[in-house]
Amino acid sequence: MRMENLWFTARLRLRSILFGRRVERELAEELQFHLERKIEEGIANRLSPKEARYAAMRAMDGLEQRKEEMRDMRRIHWLTDFLDDARFAIRSLRHTSGLTAFVVITLALGIGMTSGSFSMVDALIFRPYPVPHPSGVVTLASTTHESNLDDFSYREYLDIRGKTKSYDGVIANAGMEAVAFSAEPAATPRIKGGVMVSSNYFHVLGVEPRLGRGFREDEDQVPGRNSVVVLGPDFWKHEFASDPGVLGRTIRLNGTEFTVIGVAPETFPGMQIFEHPDFYMPLAMARVFSTNPQKNFFDDRDDRELNVRARLKPGTTLQQARNELAMLAKNFEREYPKVNRSRGAAVYTQFEARTQEDLNWKFSVIFVILALAVLLVACTNVAGLLLSRARARTREIAVRLAIGAGRFRLIRLLLTESLIVASLGGLAGIAIGYGIVQWFHSKESIVVLTDLPVSLPFQMDTRVLLASLALSALSALLCGLAPALQSTRVDLVNALKSADVEVPGRKRLWGRNVLVVAQVSTSLMLLTASFLMVRGFQHGLLEGTGFAKDHLLMTSFDPRLVQYDAAQTQQFYKLLAERVREAPGVASEALTQNIPLGIEDFDGVAFVPDGFQMPRDRENFNSTMDTVDEGYFETMGIPILRGRGFLTSDTAESPRVAVVNDQFAKHYWSGADAVGKHIRLDSRAGTLVEIVGVAQTIKYQNTFEKPMDFVYMPLAQHPIARMTLMLRSSGDPLQLVQSVKDVIRILDPNLPMLRTMAYEDFYMNRAVKGPRIAMDLVGSMGVVGLLLAIAGLYGLVAYNVSRRTREIGIRIALGAASSDVLRLVMGKGLVLVGMGTVIGLAMGFALEQLMNSMLFNAGGVDIVAYIIIVPSLFLVTMLATYVPARRASRIAPTQALRYE
Amino acid sequence: MSKPTDLVQGTLDLLLLKILALQPLHGWAISIRLKSISGDVLQVSEGSLYPALHKLEQEGWITSEWKQTENNRRAKFYSLTRLGRRQLESEAANWQRLSTAISQVVGLAEGQLSES
Secondary structure: OHHHHHHHHHHHHHHHHHOHHHHHHHHHHHHHHHHHHHHHHHHHOOOOHHHHHHHHHHHHOOHHHHHHHHHHHOOOHHHHHHHHHHHHHHHHHHHOHHHHHHHHHHHHHHHHHHHHHHHHHHHHHHOOOOOOOHHHEEEEEEEOOOOOOEOEEHHHHHHHHHHOOOEEEEEEEEOOEEEEEEOOOOOOOEEEEEEEEOOOHHHHHOOOOOEEOOOOHHHHOOOOOOOEEEEOHHHHHHHHOOOHHHOOOEEEEOOEEEEEEEEOOOOOOOOOOOEOOOEEEEHHHHHHOOOOOOOOOOOOOOOEEEEEEEEEOOOOOHHHHHHHHHHHHHHHHHHOHHHHOOOEEEEEOHHHHHHHOHHHHHHHHHHHHHHHHHHHHHHHHHHHHHHHHHHHOHHHHHHHHHOOOOHHHHHHHHHHHHHHHHHHHHHHHHHHHHHHHHHHHHOHHHHHOOOOOEOOOOOOOHHHHHHHHHHHHHHHHHHHHHHHHHHOOOOHHHHHHOOOOOOOOHHHHHHHHHHHHHHHHHHHHHHHHHHHHHHHHHHHHHHOOOOOOOOEEEEEEOHHHHOOOHHHHHHHHHHHHHHHHHOOOEEEEEEEOOOOOOOOOOEEEEEEEOOOOOOOOOOOEEEEEEEEOOOHHHHHOOOEEEEOOOOOOOOOOOOOEEEEEHHHHHHHHOOOOOOOOEEEEOOOOOOEEEEEEEEOOOOOOOOOOOOOOEEEEEHHHOOOOOEEEEEEEOOOHHHHHHHHHHHHHHHOOOOOOEEEEEHHHHHHHHHHHHHHHHHHHHHHHHHHHHHHHHHHHHHHHHHHHHOOHHHHHHHHHOOOOHHHHHHHHHHHHHHHHHHHHHHHHHHHHHHHHHHHHHOOOOOOOOHHHHHHHHHHHHHHHHHHHHHHHHHHHHOOHHHHHHOO | OOOHHHOOOOHHHHHHHHHHHHOOEEHHHHHHHHHHHOOOOOOOOHHHHHHHHHHHHHHOOEEEEEEEOOOOOEEEEEEEOHHHHHHHHHHHHHHHHHHHHHHHHHHOOOOHHHHO
């Protein structure tokens, strides 16, 4: 019945909307029919036609009122009213097309900036996992003093999987790593990105392979037995031309043959936002891939390399899962005190997990703050403009009020106007946001150049669009409400008497003054922040890496690809270093496990510093580390501050040595000389390592990181399979490629050279262009903010002054000199700007502290920013007050008094 | 002029539905019929008749159709829909209950209250 009713009435409403005119005509005709009958009746009762007509009209109790009543009955008046308002608004906006265009552009910039940033934040934080029912997938993390999002070891994963009851499956994956891939045995291997996963990975996530199958349970049980691989969708498309015959084929990964058993679907590019793995291998094949060589992946409980996720059972709460895992972590701590001391565990939702990943989250927060500040400036701008526009319409509004328009109805009309402006601005803003996203994408090719399938996943999807639309609606309200409220609260008598009346009272001016102050302070904050950020990036990029990047050739080797054992590998690197050093054009040579600012993460090392009072609840400390040969510090231009670098006399047989960085030395032996001190690896009973040198701290992982602890180990004492050769050249580094090839041909012609390129090119692509995108975005926010603020400020101040033209005329007529007038008018403007500056400085300072604590190590206030920004804002306001004030002071009093 | 508020709230709807249940009519005829059957006791303003009809139509209880009258004039005839018939039944039942209750109260003899 309900449905039937709804259907029926909906049809009627629709008819009233679509055929409004016809409905209206029928209404008139029906009433007319009634009237005529009534008149006939009256005449029959011997009334004159005229009297009969009056009587009939009286009986109706007002024809038009009845009609209106009936229109209301149709319950669509809100819509027709809105359409009327919209029509009226469009007409009146067209009258002031210049102003409208300005407002639309202003809003478009604000909304565009915001939606651009939202698309980024959405990609970094909010976009759900590309799997069915993504909200059920939680992240399990090991927690320590330093990290809320540490990995689990293989053993721990197996325990979690076996002993928890909250989940419909617990999965694990290692981080994406560089894998040497070749489709044919004869082909030269190339570096691709692979991820080791547990056998239940696809099944638990609910991802159906596009082709073939996922892993079977038994394929992940015996280490090294089942060399099977599932391809990623993009990789399958590009490398195998989407050939379905790829199933069952053999490919080589790090020199080992793998059988292709499946292809992941296109809907599943990977669980990490930036990474789209080329292939997936079972965890049981870990020995083929670069797990920590000092540990046994399958047995060591502290070889923590796995991300663990799980799908919550329906009906199980997050809290239950948390309690369960916390219990398990307690058990771990009791059973394995050596490796699990003061180590907890946490269960995170997707949002929580992503916000734990520091940098993305911090960037997002800062971007959103900046974008909202731009939007705020835009909104104050628009509010100011609408306010002055509404003031100019005082008389029109007064007339409307006087002939009976309700205040609410008028506010609605004015809000409709701002809604239309905001919609236009919103649409244009979305276009701008789309442009920004496209621009992100045009930069993407750069990032992909670094071999691994890494991409910026920014896109304009429905969520971003909805957010932008909501934002435009909100800004319509924000911009429109204050002017609408104020302009409908007029003194009718006064307003009707003059076209544009200044009602005395502080309240009125207050609104505009607040706008000026808000504008100055917000734009100042915005400018300071973006200035700081741009300078922070520049500082990081241009000066602060701490090592020489030019004239360096890099190329990587992985002797496992040609089945070398550990001894052969050691021998190979020894010979390689000796031979290339002799090659023509080579100034110096270095071997390193990881290049600075590279893609792969540095290994970690656990240690106990000698003579350092360990906290009661800690077994050891952790630091990042690199394995290098004796030529490294010289070749990379990293100064050794004290002691020595590595020497050829540091061999496998000699006492263990290490070089630490300045930061490390300060951290553990503040003040004292670290050289000659010792650390023990892993624990108090571990291998003793002497610190023989202190190297200058450089940037290791990204260009704007804070100084971090770092340990270097000599290659001879800490063998690593895959190493990168760095050669310093006297000329173009790429000219050395042939020399290296010649050396390799003699050593082993089968060994491929991987990722051969000039380090500077790599650095530019990897470390500079990525941050530069952010820098450009932040910088443009600052510029847009400044432009908007200048335009808005000028408009507001100039408007304020021009409204006082009559007053100025009176003053001049009474004998004020034009200099008095100038001082009066400009003084007021400057007071407002001064207030805005103080507030803006405070806000900018706060934001700067926040950013310093988050990203940079600029260490305090950026004075230069203030020295540049504050006077320029003052200048703009001076100009904004001066021009109209001067004009006003020059007007002849007679003219000024007649003004309006 | 008596206003529709002179009628008990909602009774105008009931009356209109009842009249239209007997036969389809146009507005003028309805106003005549209202007067005649209620013996001028229930005076409905002609002005408020049409909004009421309009409301019933929007509710989907009655439907309208343009037809020729016996005098060959075009007029809007209203008739009851299925929904309207159901509405009439429930409103009529309601009215019965209400009026019985009220007449019982009004019919109470003095002194009856204190006894009960």
